Amino acid sequence: MASKSAKGGGGKSAKNSKGGKNRRKGGGRPQHNDFRHGTFAGPTAVNGPQFNYNGLAAPATPTALRGLSAPPPEFTGREEQVGTLLGLFAPPGARPARETPGAGADPAPAAVVVTGLPGVGKTTLVAAAWERAREKKWFSGVQFVDLRGYGPSPVEPAQALGSLLRSLGVPDAHIPSGPDERAGLYRSRLEEFAAGGERLLIVLDNASDPEQVRPLLPGTPHHRLVVTSRRTLIGLGARLIPLRTMSPEGSVDLLRRTLRVADPEDRRVEEDPAGAEALARACGYLPLALQITGSLLTADPGQPLAERAAQLAVAESRLGDLTDGSRAVRAVFEESLALLTPQQAELFRLLSLNPGPQISTKAASLLADRGEQETRALLNSLAMAHLIDRSPTVRDRWHLHDLLGEFAAEQAREHAQRSREARRRHQQARSRLMDHYLRTVTSAGKWLNAGPDEQVAGLFGSREAAMSWLDDERSTLSAVAYAMPDDPRVAEFVGALSAYFEERRFFDELIGFATVARDIARETGNRVAEAQAWLMIGGSQHQLERGEEALEAGLAAVRLAREAGNREVEAAGQLVACGALQMLRRPAGAVEAATAARDLYEGTPNGHGRANAWVSLSAALRDARRFAESLEAAERAVAVSREVTYPDAEADALRSLASTLNGLGRHEEARQAAREARRLGRETGNLDTVGRCWGIEAEALRKLGRHREAGDAGLAMRETGRELSSRELEANGWLQMGLALEHMERYEEALEAARVSAGLWRDQGDAEGEAMTWHNAATALLGLGRSEEARAEAARAAAFFADLGDAFLTGQAHEGYAKALRATAAPPEEITAAWHRSAEAYEAANAPDQAETARREAKGPNRD
Numbered sequence: 001m002a003s004k005s006a007k008g009g010g011g012k013s014a015k016n017s018k019g020g021k022n023r024r025k026g027g028g029r030p031q032h033n034d035f036r037h038g039t040f041a042g043p044t045a046v047n048g049p050q051f052n053y054n055g056l057a058a059p060a061t062p063t064a065l066r067g068l069s070a071p072p073p074e075f076t077g078r079e080e081q082v083g084t085l086l087g088l089f090a091p092p093g094a095r096p097a098r099e100t101p102g103a104g105a106d107p108a109p110a111a112v113v114v115t116g117l118p119g120v121g122k123t124t125l126v127a128a129a130w131e132r133a134r135e136k137k138w139f140s141g142v143q144f145v146d147l148r149g150y151g152p153s154p155v156e157p158a159q160a161l162g163s164l165l166r167s168l169g170v171p172d173a174h175i176p177s178g179p180d181e182r183a184g185l186y187r188s189r190l191e192e193f194a195a196g197g198e199r200l201l202i203v204l205d206n207a208s209d210p211e212q213v214r215p216l217l218p219g220t221p222h223h224r225l226v227v228t229s230r231r232t233l234i235g236l237g238a239r240l241i242p243l244r245t246m247s248p249e250g251s252v253d254l255l256r257r258t259l260r261v262a263d264p265e266d267r268r269v270e271e272d273p274a275g276a277e278a279l280a281r282a283c284g285y286l287p288l289a290l291q292i293t294g295s296l297l298t299a300d301p302g303q304p305l306a307e308r309a310a311q312l313a314v315a316e317s318r319l320g321d322l323t324d325g326s327r328a329v330r331a332v333f334e335e336s337l338a339l340l341t342p343q344q345a346e347l348f349r350l351l352s353l354n355p356g357p358q359i360s361t362k363a364a365s366l367l368a369d370r371g372e373q374e375t376r377a378l379l380n381s382l383a384m385a386h387l388i389d390r391s392p393t394v395r396d397r398w399h400l401h402d403l404l405g406e407f408a409a410e411q412a413r414e415h416a417q418r419s420r421e422a423r424r425r426h427q428q429a430r431s432r433l434m435d436h437y438l439r440t441v442t443s444a445g446k447w448l449n450a451g452p453d454e455q456v457a458g459l460f461g462s463r464e465a466a467m468s469w470l471d472d473e474r475s476t477l478s479a480v481a482y483a484m485p486d487d488p489r490v491a492e493f494v495g496a497l498s499a500y501f502e503e504r505r506f507f508d509e510l511i512g513f514a515t516v517a518r519d520i521a522r523e524t525g526n527r528v529a530e531a532q533a534w535l536m537i538g539g540s541q542h543q544l545e546r547g548e549e550a551l552e553a554g555l556a557a558v559r560l561a562r563e564a565g566n567r568e569v570e571a572a573g574q575l576v577a578c579g580a581l582q583m584l585r586r587p588a589g590a591v592e593a594a595t596a597a598r599d600l601y602e603g604t605p606n607g608h609g610r611a612n613a614w615v616s617l618s619a620a621l622r623d624a625r626r627f628a629e630s631l632e633a634a635e636r637a638v639a640v641s642r643e644v645t646y647p648d649a650e651a652d653a654l655r656s657l658a659s660t661l662n663g664l665g666r667h668e669e670a671r672q673a674a675r676e677a678r679r680l681g682r683e684t685g686n687l688d689t690v691g692r693c694w695g696i697e698a699e700a701l702r703k704l705g706r707h708r709e710a711g712d713a714g715l716a717m718r719e720t721g722r723e724l725s726s727r728e729l730e731a732n733g734w735l736q737m738g739l740a741l742e743h744m745e746r747y748e749e750a751l752e753a754a755r756v757s758a759g760l761w762r763d764q765g766d767a768e769g770e771a772m773t774w775h776n777a778a779t780a781l782l783g784l785g786r787s788e789e790a791r792a793e794a795a796r797a798a799a800f801f802a803d804l805g806d807a808f809l810t811g812q813a814h815e816g817y818a819k820a821l822r823a824t825a826a827p828p829e830e831i832t833a834a835w836h837r838s839a840e841a842y843e844a845a846n847a848p849d850q851a852e853t854a855r856r857e858a859k860g861p862n863r864d
Contacts, residue, residue, distance in 0.1 A: 068144040068203055071128040074257035074294075077250025078125050081243060085129035088112050088239060089224050091138055091199065109239035110217055111225040115232050116243035117386040117401060118150075118332035119288025122228035123205050125243060129226075130201060139224075140198040143167060145216075149208025150230065150335035157215040160204075161186050164216070168193075179215060187219035194222040201226065208339060210235050230336055232384040245401070251280035251290055255305075258294030268297070268305050275305030282312035283322070284403040288329055295324045319406055333407045336385060347378045348387055349415055351400055352408035353430045355483035356476025361396040363476075366432045394472050437473075437480050438493050444470050445496030448503065470500045478509055481516045490520055498536055507540035514540070531560035531569045538576035542583065545766075551580035554593075571600035571609055578616050585805045587624035594620045607644030614640055615649060618656040622663060625808070625846040630660040651680035651689045658696045667700040674700070691720035691729040698736040702743060711740035731760035731769055738776050747783035754780060771800040772809075778816050782823055791820035798837075811841035811850060818857065832858050 718733025
């Protein structure tokens with residue numbers, strides 16, 4: 001008879017190798033009822049009261065009341081589920097009343113069914129709950145029956161009733177032959193126990209069908225019956241408790257406990273937590289897989305966890321490595337597969353052709369080449385068998401556990417090898433699925449690239465519907481490009497997705513997609529397509545603030561497009577390079593790249609490109625503090641964007657114009673341009689532009705001496721950042737609010753604003769933004785008379801910006817440091833040196849007015 005282990009969360013005995021049925025005899029479960037020969041294989045009495053069966057004229061027969069072992073010492077990670085079972089096991093006096101207004105108390109369930117995928121630890125959970133209940137003296141004993149629902153010879157209800165009656169003290173001679181009579185006698189015997197004040201827990205393990213369980217229901221709520229099954233058993237009036245895989249933390253703890261039980265000195269988990277996490281992940285957080293892995297590690301005490309995790313990661317089949325000779329993950333999966341109908345088994349195999357972890361009913365119906373209603377019924381049956389899961393958040397979506405996905409792929413390969421027809425069906429199924437994803441992504445992409453009032457024909461009725469579908473399918477779409485590297489349509493697929501990933505700011509994923517497209521283009525010799533892929537990589541690297549990587553990608557695109565003679569793609573590459581050079585604080589190079597892009601676009605009909613080039617040139621010139629030229633470029637950008645009816649570029653151009661006007665000291669004009677850009681940003685849904693324009697207006701108002709209004713503009717920038725979930729905008733908003741509060745001499749509030757802003761920058765890993773807050777905090781601390789603290793903040797800001805290579809911010813920081821030195825009565829030569837460093841930095845930044853002010857301060861009195 002197949003035995004089971006109750007270690008750490010589950011695990012069934014297994015075929016020793018794939019396809020075999022060499023089952024281990026004995027061990028595992030300590031006491032059980034052997035139904036094949038009609039004998040009770042446990043002790044005749046176990047630490048409990050003895051009952052004489054007097055309902056029939058027969059000799060007294062001992063009663064066995066203990067048939068379930070305690071959980072093993074390594075059991076962990078299921079405290080919530082144990083608590084749920086205890087709440088259902090508790091006798092009426094120990095159970096808290098749960099009232100529903102107008103409906104009375106919750107009805108007591110006739111049974112409890114613990115369900116879950118194979119190897120998830122259902123039996124061990126019940127054992128743990130029984131042990132707690134036994135300690136509380138809630139039961140007189142427990143009856144355990146292995147129904148062997150997934151073995152070759154499932155236990156019939158009549159067999160189970162016969163053995164239960166024997167263990168409850170009924171002699172063989174008085175056990176009826178008919179199943180109905182046995183069920184009646186079984187319930188009568190349980191009523192006698194109840195009348196005697198005794199309460200039993202009856203555990204039916206490994207049931208596969210409700211009809212295996214129904215005749216074994218106690219018939220009285222006094223006793224408790226709990227069933228474990230890999231299938232969701234309905235129609236029993238039972239409380240259903242689905243058991244899922246363990247949490248990452250619980251999985252690591254199970255590994256740790258398993259090793260420490262075998263050897264208290266084994267500290268591999270503590271010494272390599274990253275390796276333990278990788279190993280738990282490779283096991284799919286499945287208790288049986290974790291148990292097997294723990295036993296293999298115990299047998300090889302010198303093996304590092306990272307090595308074992310790497311073996312599972314590179315194994316041709318993880319399932320082949322997840323066996324310890326007596327247990328195997330593949331074997332328990334095979335038992336569940338054997339009970340499926342041919343149609344269910346075929347769909348299960350086909351689901352492995354989906355490249356992602358989730359699939360919609362629509363996509364599954366295309367795989368199966370069946371109608372959606374028929375496919376939904378098959379999917380429901382697989383979910384009830386716990387071979388797939390329903391999505392907890394999106395209706396009509398399904399998830400395949402990664403180990404089950406690997407098992408399904410194995411089965412699909414084996415099935416396809418059996419005949420040419422099977423291979424043809426699988427190829428056609430995969431083709432239908434990929435066509436579906438390509439067609440639908442392309443249709444969704446049209447909405448994302450459409451103008452604000454443009455109507456798009458296709459599969460979606462609105463932009464919102466297209467975005468919703470892309471959100472739902474994101475995890476699958478992320479895998480599609482990798483699954484079809486040889487398909488010539490992958491470049492089109494990536495291009496259609498790029499707008500979605502940019503809008504949702506999933507730049508790392510976009511880099512991965514674009515890299516696949518780049519490699520395909522390179523292999524096929526398509527230089528323009530390769531350059532376009534580099535453009536996507538460079539733009540994403542820029543968004544992730546990886547300046548060197550963005551510059552490399554932009555220059556690669558320029559080179560390839562120039563070789564192919566494509567001026568538009570070459571110009572786009574120059575714009576990517578321009579943005580990267582601005583990030584790297586190389587303004588002269590940025591101006592050169594933007595100028596090249598402008599000149600290249602001037603020879604093409606691409607009006608949008610021309611507008612973007614003028615916007616970039618304006619920003620690059622402003623960074624170089626060439627404000628007059630920047631103003632001319634910004635005005636030209638506004639004109640071109642209006643000529644070609646490009647509101648996004650017009651908003652960017654007006655924003656650049658506003659920033660340049662601030663640099664020229666024309667602050668009222670800057671406010672007006674920022675407000676117009678903000679209006680356009682709202683109309684086009686570009687909240688990033690809206691937020692940044694609030695920042696520009698805050699600066700203009702502050703320079704105009706309207707500090708309260710400047711603070712309000714900073715507050716609006718902060719709130720826009722929160723609306724957009726942009727910590728950068730939120731941090732900048734706090735920065736602007738702090739500057740306004742400083743000018744209103746509300747120094748405590750200004751210091752708090754600087755601290756909050758610093759925390760937001762730090763959370764993003766943005767050291768430059770955080771350094772800006774050090775400079776602002778120094779000013780607030782000076783106002784509070786905390787001069788030594790101000791001096792320390794100003795010093796670290798100056799050192800940071802000097803290392804960064806931003807000459808203008810370095811000049812500002814040294815200016816703040818000189819003021820702090822003056823406030824702390826530092827030696828005059830130190831103060832003078834600080835002013836000189838400020839002047840030199842301003843001169844390097846092409847800021848002559850600020851440099852002259854610093855020179856004047858260096859010559860003047862150095863103490864207040």
